[in-house]
Amino acid sequence: MAYTLKQKQLGGFIKEFSCCHRSEYSRGCHTFNEHITTTEPFSNLINYKSFPKAKEDAPKKVFALHCKMATTTGGNEIVHIILINPNCKIVMDKLVKPKYRVTYYNTVFTSITKEKLADVDYKLEDLYEDYDRCI
DSSP states (O other), rough: EEEEEEEEEEEEEEEETTTTTTTTTTTSSSSSSSSSOOOHHHHHHHHOOOOOOOOOOTTTOOOEEEEEEETTTEEEEEEEEEEEEETTOOOEEEEEEOOOOOOEEEEEHHHOOHHHHTOHHHHHHHHHHHHHOOO
16 A cells, blocks of 8 residues: 555554545545555566667767656556657657556646547557667
8 A cells, every 4th residue: 555654643653645645544535536555566666778878989969858647556657758859859759558547647737638548559668669769
């Protein structure tokens, strides 16, 4: 469960859901449609994609990376990525299908909705391949 421990009470600590800070015995979340109860196991978070180092004499490039996240039953996941090259040209603009079920789209900040992600088949693994090709 995604709990945080708060002030100590007789017999132990008070457990609260990290999404809304309500007691573990609360009937429902007041922040989202449901409590965020599962998070990605730490062992999965350290599986990252590394790319080959640039050669010393290769020209250095700086890219801008903009990611939009949604809250899922597995924690926060990327749902939109934009990659901009050193000439300010967009070289990637992709919606990404989350691995877990979305519980909160954060639409106010991301403009992502359930409808926008409905037909998306592009996965994080696809993103790794395209990212490598773009830079």
